[in-house]
Amino acid sequence: MDDFTWGLVQIVGVHTILGLSAYVILLTGQVSMAQAGFVAIGAYVAGMLTVLAEWHIIPAMVTGGLAASVLACIVGFPALRIRGLMLVVATIAFGEFVRLFWFNFDYRIAKGDIVVGPEGGEGFKQIRFFPENGWTTQDVAAFVWVVAAIILATLWWMDRSRAGKVLRAVGEDEMAAQSVGINLTVVKVAAFTAGGFIAGIAGAIYAHYTTHIEHLNFDILMATFAIAYPILGGLANVWGTLFAAFFIQVIVIEVLRDLGDVRNLMFGALIILVMNFLPHGLFSAKVVRKLKEWMGIGKMSDA
Amino acid sequence: MEFVDYLQAVTDGVMQGAYYALIGIGFTLIFGVMNKINLAYAAAAFGGAYASLGVAALMNTGGDFGLPPLLMFLASAVAAGLFAWVVYTICFRFTPDHYELATLMATVGAFFLIEEIAVHATDGEPMDFPEVLHGIVEDPMIEFSDAFAIRGDLLTIFILALIAMAVLLLLLYRTKLGLATRAVAQQRTAAQLCGISVDRTNATTFIIAGVLGGLAGAMIGAAVGVLSPLLFVPLTVKGLIVTVIGGLGSIPGAIVAGLLVGGLENVFLALRGITERDMYVMLLLFLFLAFRPQGLFGKKVLRD
Numbered sequence: 001m002d003d004f005t006w007g008l009v010q011i012v013g014v015h016t017i018l019g020l021s022a023y024v025i026l027l028t029g030q031v032s033m034a035q036a037g038f039v040a041i042g043a044y045v046a047g048m049l050t051v052l053a054e055w056h057i058i059p060a061m062v063t064g065g066l067a068a069s070v071l072a073c074i075v076g077f078p079a080l081r082i083r084g085l086m087l088v089v090a091t092i093a094f095g096e097f098v099r100l101f102w103f104n105f106d107y108r109i110a111k112g113d114i115v116v117g118p119e120g121g122e123g124f125k126q127i128r129f130f131p132e133n134g135w136t137t138q139d140v141a142a143f144v145w146v147v148a149a150i151i152l153a154t155l156w157w158m159d160r161s162r163a164g165k166v167l168r169a170v171g172e173d174e175m176a177a178q179s180v181g182i183n184l185t186v187v188k189v190a191a192f193t194a195g196g197f198i199a200g201i202a203g204a205i206y207a208h209y210t211t212h213i214e215h216l217n218f219d220i221l222m223a224t225f226a227i228a229y230p231i232l233g234g235l236a237n238v239w240g241t242l243f244a245a246f247f248i249q250v251i252v253i254e255v256l257r258d259l260g261d262v263r264n265l266m267f268g269a270l271i272i273l274v275m276n277f278l279p280h281g282l283f284s285a286k287v288v289r290k291l292k293e294w295m296g297i298g299k300m301s302d303a
Numbered sequence: 304m305e306f307v308d309y310l311q312a313v314t315d316g317v318m319q320g321a322y323y324a325l326i327g328i329g330f331t332l333i334f335g336v337m338n339k340i341n342l343a344y345a346a347a348a349f350g351g352a353y354a355s356l357g358v359a360a361l362m363n364t365g366g367d368f369g370l371p372p373l374l375m376f377l378a379s380a381v382a383a384g385l386f387a388w389v390v391y392t393i394c395f396r397f398t399p400d401h402y403e404l405a406t407l408m409a410t411v412g413a414f415f416l417i418e419e420i421a422v423h424a425t426d427g428e429p430m431d432f433p434e435v436l437h438g439i440v441e442d443p444m445i446e447f448s449d450a451f452a453i454r455g456d457l458l459t460i461f462i463l464a465l466i467a468m469a470v471l472l473l474l475l476y477r478t479k480l481g482l483a484t485r486a487v488a489q490q491r492t493a494a495q496l497c498g499i500s501v502d503r504t505n506a507t508t509f510i511i512a513g514v515l516g517g518l519a520g521a522m523i524g525a526a527v528g529v530l531s532p533l534l535f536v537p538l539t540v541k542g543l544i545v546t547v548i549g550g551l552g553s554i555p556g557a558i559v560a561g562l563l564v565g566g567l568e569n570v571f572l573a574l575r576g577i578t579e580r581d582m583y584v585m586l587l588l589f590l591f592l593a594f595r596p597q598g599l600f601g602k603k604v605l606r607d
Contacts, residue, residue: 100581267415
């Protein structure tokens with residue numbers, strides 16, 4: 001495979017992580033349009049740690065994720081007072097607020113004979129941890145997918161544990177969940193915090209493989225990608241998100257490259273079509289049950 | 304800054320706030336009737352303004368734009384009303400009623416679809432919008448002193464917006480159509496039992512909201528001088544902020560909040576510059592969400 005294909009492998013990995021960050025929050029029935037903002041926080045914080053403080057990528061990535069999760073936790077609290085569509089407006093505004101914050105953020109220091117650091121509207125250039133440490137495109141792709149696999153496995157395991165049931169119970173019917181003793185505050189804020197952490201991780205990796213980030217990367221389109229993957233793929237399990245990220249980034253955007261700019265129109269049209277004909281996503285709970293029956297597995301389970 | 308400078312900033316801002324108010328009314332109307340948010344609304348409104356440019360280009364015979372100024376506004380309003388109906392049909396009509404997520408996502412899809420169509424049709428370049436207001440206003444400035452003046456074009460926009468709002472309120476409170484709309488907003492099932500077609504009322508509400516949006520789109524084009532797809536996201540965000548600050552579903556709220564946001568925004572602009580202006584508008588929204596989540600005029604939301 002050439003570098004272009006490996007680059008695509010990286011993109012699908014990062015977008016899968018991005019989709020999973022929204023997946024956790026969507027399970028509780030909340031829509032967060034702020035994921036791009038959390039990604040931006042992870043990207044800038046991790047970038048500054050490796051470039052300005054010369055940290056290793058892994059602690060920088062975890063710190064970026066933690067920084068994003070702290071902000072997400074703060075956003076999660078008002079989510080208790082405002083609900084549904086108001087939360088959509090609040091998170092859109094929060095995402096744009098974070099973007100504008102980095103647009104106005106300027107902190108550069110001299111390093112050798114060049115000046116590095118985020119430079120407001122010019123963006124944050126020279127995030128060169130991977131090339132400086134001799135990581136090849138393949139190494140980076142492997143790194144992305146190890147992280148993605150860990151997050152996929154954790155969420156898959158969580159889905160089958162009590163925690164997953166609790167999240168889904170809140171998503172299905174808040175009042176019923178509350179009446180069996182589930183603390184809505186804890187569940188909702190925890191979902192936002194986890195979603196923020198995962199988005200921050202996605203941002204940290206994104207900053208390092210593109211080596212140059214600017215505020216415009218973290219716009220409404222990225223926020224839409226984040227919620228589009230789990231919604232189009234279906235919320236029955238994590239594989240729907242993985243499939244949707246692969247389908248949109250590889251089939252719609254890359255394989256159809258020959259169609260030229262028309263394929264940009266297809267993203268919007270695809271969302272509208274799926275929502276009209278498969279409103280619960282491609283792999284909805286019903287479809288997954290049918291698939292399992294057809295393959296002869298899970299018959300004995302509680303499904 | 305002296306007092307007169309603040310006065311100037313607030314005056315200009317409040318007049319520009321008229322189009323925020325119109326967009327806010329559109330969001331709030333749709334929310335009131337359907338309990339759903341149409342995120343493609345502002346994009347469809349700009350679609351109308353773009354269409355009016357197309358109409359003007361078609362009818363352009365001489366060197367100048369061939370359309371009288373008021374016809375530009377009319378063309379934009381009609382086209383935006385049509386686009387709003389299309390958005391209703393593809394995003395609301397057939398998506399499940401009790402699963403808001405599908406509708407919301409579909410409107411986001413429609414937003415990007417409209418945005419991309421606008422980008423393609425114009426090769427991504429901003430389009431000059433004719434200075435239609437200069438046809439109406441003879442004297443572009445009404446000067447009161449050296450430091451304070453009222454811009455004629457903004458005043459025209461402000462008056463046009465007020466007329467549009469008055470017509471809307473008459474429509475809602477003095478006609479049968481308005482009665483049906485309010486009935487569906489209040490109690491959908493009961494309205495249906497009285498023989499009101501909910502589907503038709505919803506579609507009509509979308510068209511009315513679209514017409515207002517089209518007017519706002521043409522006003523923005525005329526005030527800014529250009530139309531660009533780059534305006535879609537900021538105007539959507541501003542419209543949503545106005546809707547929430549005014550109180551979801553409240554038309555007077557949207558009007559007051561629109562003018563308020565317009566005025567304050569211009570003060571932030573004067574104090575902190577263009578790059579930081581919108582951050583303060585968002586902080587204002589967060590303050591409202593934290594301390595008065597029902598907005599200025601909204602009903603208190605009780606926990607259900």
